[in-house]
Amino acid sequence: MDDFKQLTEQLLKFYIDTESIDDTGFENFFDDNSSIIGTGKHEFFRNLHEFQESYKFDVKRREKIRLQIRDLQQEETELGDAQVLAYGSVVFTGLFEDGSVCFEMDTRFSIIHKKVNGKWLVQHLHQSVPDRDQMTGEEFPVTLGKQVEEAHRAISALGTAYYHISRLDLKTKKIELVKRSRKMELGISQKSADWNSQFEVIKDVIAEPFVQKYIDFFDTQTMAARLRNKESMSFEFKKKDGKWFLAMIVPQNYDKDGNVTSVLLANRDVTDEKLRELRQEEELxxxxxxxxxxxxxxxxxxxxxxxxxxxxxxxxxxxxxxxxxxxxxxxxxxxxxxxxxxxxxxxxxxxxxxxxxxxIENNKVEMKYAVSDVREDFTNCVTMFQQQAESKNQTLCMTEHILYPYVYVDEPHLSEVCINIISNAVKYTNAGGTISCKVAQRPCENEDWCDMIISITDNGIGMTEEFQRHIFEAFERERTSTITHIEGIGIGMGIVKKLVDLMGGTIEVESKLGEGSTFTVTIPCKKASKEEALEKKNQNPRSKKSLKGVRVLLVEDNEINAEIATELLKEEGCIVEVATDGVACISMIEKADADYYKMILMDIQMPVMNGFDTTLTIRKMKDDKKAMIPIIAMTANAFAEDRQKALSVGMNDHVAKPVDMNILAPTMMKYL
Missing domain, CATH: 1.10.287.130 (Signal transduction histidine kinase, dimerisation/phosphotransfer (DHp) domain)
Structure with a gap:
């Protein structure tokens, strides 16, 4: 009998060595009417042409994977009529470019050879994988057969997301590689191995806090019991290299009593997801x-x-x-x-x-820069506290190093910064202490600008290093007024920091508990000339007008507030009449002559009709003179949005309570 094993070797060598789909040379091995059957539903070919088209497709899908064969076992039997049956088994191995194993598959085959024109050709080929689970994926040739249907579906579902899949027999404690990606390894290098020895290798790559959890999760003695009536188990682990993976155990085979006898072990890289989850937890x-x-x-x-x-x-x-x-x-x-x-x-x-x-926190503060006399404005801030310092027998001194007498700054807000710091220095310095206030300037790279440096130093109670890190946070106080006997709610320095930031400056603090503190504020300023300063002083000269004889309609529902305001206005020479709500106000205007009232001071929150609605009603009066009477909101609603609302309904101006005639009188004069 001819050497049919050699024929099989030649056929297999032809199969694994093919790199091109052109000129495959099938006619050297197969009869034109050959039938070929595999284990999969797409592997039944009625003739050589169908098989050749499928084979070309497999060659394309191999890409970088190289095939090898080993352990060819074969026996032959004569069938008569110039036919021979060859049957046996062979191991197919898929290798990556670097030589690492992609898959291994034991395959059984049966071949019927027929002698045609003096040459043995394959008339029928049947190959199958009856007992072993094989890998699935793009790199696996379809014509090499595929696993049984249930295992195929399970691995297909897992294979799309899991980089490593193995089969573990819980009875024999043998683990077999089903699929592996080179993206992430767990120390598994063999196709098949004893579970205990392989588990020790895997355990070495697990980060220490997770080792015991890993041991418990993969305990083969309890695995079947834990999987009973479950579709799967999973747990997340961290490797020593910092990466995270999700391990899943899926039941595969059961005995007649319903006990799990084999499982699929699947691992998936979840590093990105875990890091995102940890970030979210940290953010929470x-x-x-x-x-x-x-x-x-x-x-x-x-x-x-x-x-x-x-x-x-x-x-x-x-x-x-x-x-x-x-x-x-x-x-x-x-x-x-x-x-x-x-x-x-x-x-x-x-x-x-x-x-x-x-x-400030509602972004309602706008910086308005104007020419400032540096010496004059800083002196005014210091002078405000001279009497208070003298009452505590403190020394309050001022020094200066002014290179540019006039600069553009937001003087009201800068004064607020200085006042807050000096106030604290006086407040937190004991009797007989010293407060030193210094203003200096230095040139900037831009010759039109300079840095103004304001330093306030005291030898007061000082602060701890810990509190210095929080001093500019709102509502922070190192000690309450109950302990220090010094009043304050802890928001002054928060305001200072926010205002300094808005002006593009910086503030620094140096302090030592029991020895005192130094606050240094640096503000960039544009230089100004003396002429610009004089021009500012000549603008809007102080009005010489008087309020004497001006008839005012005061709309105020609170009797005490009405009495106080009436007395203050009368001291300025006003004639005051009072309406207790908006309806009364409208009635009094309608009954009076057009020029009777020169101005209305309007409260906002009142019964019957509030100040906004009252103003809207007045502005719609048919008498133009009455409709255009000046209306000033005089209210405890003191936020910027309250002022904006007052102006939007037709009021001319807004003055916050409590009444300060130094503010109210000039405001009233603007509209006479």
């Missing part, structure tokens, strides 16, 4: 921490605010009670009234700081 933790910090800050603010408002309020009520008992003693009465005014200004300062912070 930070958000929670920020929320808790904000909540604590709010609580501290309310506590400090309540305490620091009650302190001057108690003083006001107490001094008012004492004043009522000493109406005949002018000296005591004068002192009590002075103290009431001081406490009232402290209350107003607290509220003003809260409004300032709200305006």
């Amino acid at each position: 933790r930070e958000a929670k921490l920020n929320a808790e910090t904000a909540s604590k800050a709010k609580s501290a603010f309310l506590f400090n605010m309540s305490h620091d408002i009650r302190t001057p309020m108690n003083a006001i009520i107490g001094y008012a009670d004492l004043a009522s008992r000493h109406l005949e003693d002018t000296e005591k009465l004068s002192r009590y009234v002075d103290n009431i005014q001081i406490c009232g200004r402290k209350l107003l300062s607290l509220l003003s700081n809260v409004l300032d912070l709200a305006r």
